[in-house]
Amino acid sequence: MSRRVVVTGMGTITPHADDVDSLFDQLREGVSAVRRISLFDPEVLPCQVAAEVRYPVEVPDSIGPYDLGSRAMRFAYGAAERALRDSALTVPAADDYAQRDRRAVQLSVGVGSTAMEALGATTLSVWGNSDSTDDRPLPEFRRAAALEPQSSGRLEEWFLDQAAPALGLLLGAEHVTTAASACASGSHSLLDAAHAIRLGHADVVLCGGVCTPITRSMMPGFAMLSALTSRNDDPAGASRPFDRDRDGFIMAEGASVLVLESLEHAKERGARIHAEVLGVGIATDSYRLTDPEPTGRGMAAAMRNALADAEQNPQDIGYVNAHGTSTKLNDAAETLAIKQVFGDAARTLPVSSSKSMFGHLIHAAGVTEGIVCIQAMKQGVLPPTINYENPDPDCDLDYIPNTAREKKVGVVMNNSFGFGGQNVSVVLGAWEGGMS
């Protein structure tokens, strides 16, 4: 008999809000968080719009040896702190190894807050001075004596493997894993967390993702991959998953964290349960680095695996929160894959993409959208796909266009598909205080 896994805490730092209720309120109203970039002047960039976190995220300066000063560390810590508060878990004593051994952190991370600019600037500070002319030869390498403390600090921002250990201290956990599977990362962290509980490795796992990709180099870099929208004159209308005129995704930043527990552990401490993780599925395209396999084979396999794991039939699913990036290839392939898995029922299955409103949170997307799924079950409201104006013959499902729909659903699916052909699907069940 497998151990049942439940969600007992949710925390989020998203472009819309830093609490799950406010986030869902805005999604229900179809509010877009996409604006012109304010973190720097984007005037010369092909894509000048994104979904930024525009409010202060207050966290301590550090926890243990880990500095929380960078944008990514603040977001990760902020989301985790909110999830823990929501779960009402207490931190075991430092020498309570028995309890600490039963706790784990599973975090997915994206690039650092200042990413390549920091990398290049730091290296320049080591290599030597320069001016800003592009035809001047690169400065000669200077020896390590030139390393300045501030420079090394910047370089370390690249290494986000410190985020999970920081959350390990916050939770009082003795097991910490940092992982990345691109845009599937968040759901992947949930999958690994559920497995750790199911196999008896842990009773409590903090899982989630953080990403801060709105940087001077990542924005044009992803534009070069033809992945981003160029609708700079209409930020709120730029993310349009499944619409015929979609032209790429919106970069977004933030973090989301869930507390997963074994059902026994949650009941024993009288925890409030938000939902149950009924099943998880994973599959890899093994096809190309950027494009999804065009028939949707890997995506369909992930969904089928999740359904089998959950011991649910396709007709049991009341809502699918799609990966729905707003790129030509993803949305068409995902539509095909949903049809393969759900057959005729696909035509009437409510499917929507929250990315239409908060863009693509990359490593944080899966868990953020998992939170959206849980709120949809709790409130009996399915969030819409906004900016859906022109049907695409390749995307012919019920995408809950533009307006939220009141509907009570008990079992939902969340899809997350990443560059590199990494596909994860999660089946979540409503928690009614007893059996789901």
Add this chain to the structure above:
Amino acid sequence: MRAGRNIDAWVSSYGAVTGAGDERAWRARWLEGASCVRAFEGPEEGLPPGYGAPVDFTAKDLRGLPGGRGLRPGTMTASTFLSSGAVGRALLNAELLDPGADSDELADRRGVYIGAYTNFPKLKKHVKLVHVMGNADVGRSGHYVIDDHRIMAGMKGFTGFDFLKLMNNMPTAHAAIQANARGPANTLLGHSSVGLQVVGKAWDALQLGMADQMVVGASGPGTLEGLCLVHASQDALAAAGQSPEAAARPLDQDATGLVPGDAGAAFVIETEQSMSARDASPLARVAAARDLFVAPASARGPWKDSTGVERLLRATLQDAGWEPETLDYLVAAGVGVPALDRLEAEAYAAVFGGSMDSLSIGVHTGVSGFTEAAHGALGMVAALQAMEDGRLPPQVNLERPWGALSAMTQHTSPISREVRRALAVSLSPEGTLAAVALERA
């Protein structure tokens, strides 16, 4: 959710790419008692600490390995290149010569986990990016101001693949294509311990019935400029000006710090049924795979004491069902940073106590340096090789072991010993520790 199945996980193959060459060349070098650390040359000449163990593995070498023809080196960082090299070696040794031709059923049941510290790029191009975008006096003030209107000028010369290849999951994405793996896949990020954590994840995937065959590994491009600079800023590197061959001194009291090395190491881990289906033989059973997180005492310091390492070792032995005195061979982490090595030595003394005299401890850092995320995985390669050939390579540059290890065998030439039970240990400075227990098939 379905329950896990109670099955054994078997290691059927391994492969490596190191500063000494492939896994066989690495073994031969170690058996000779020689180090492959050498002085940096060319553009890296001034890079701290001035020496290291870089690999000499080319795109042509990669293309000659199973699945290698389907890969494009232009989309790979040094980290991805090393993991793909190691995966190719492991596939070759497993006689999985053309995984792309395998049936859909086989591909669906094959997964990939790769450990990597970070998918760090070569810095020169990114230096230029900032050089062109920026306008400030960086060297003196440490403060750099970027002129946003010059961003696209700075991007000249970049392609989308320069950014795609930096995504942290790229080592795994490449390995999945290379091995034709359509099952579970993930990239674990961290220092040396992720090279052993992937083994635990593979075990989980087999137990859960998600796959029948897992290709797992890790990569560590330790001689990359960025990594050398980070370690230099942490005062973790060995002192400059030493003889390169004698500089990597793991578990030795005279060590001055870590010596960077490049490596990739990989394994095929599978169920008995999967091996039977292709007439393969197992090398060893994964008896236990454990990890443990202990925060360091400070941003630059090690843990306050050795108790975390001790708990890791005891838990791993307990999971394996082994008494400490039944262990034949322990491949130590031996990062080469004195403060870490001293605690590691203390932990061995505390856990193995009276059986220290009969326990053989090996450490490979003296041969090929500290190889970042690949370091733990390379230790597991060493354990498997000792099981295969019944030889324990000599200690390299280990002349004055930390006090607690003084009883340990000091040999400068290989000795013969049957190795049935072995433990590979990896300790990451940021706080993640891991161990894998292997039992010879």
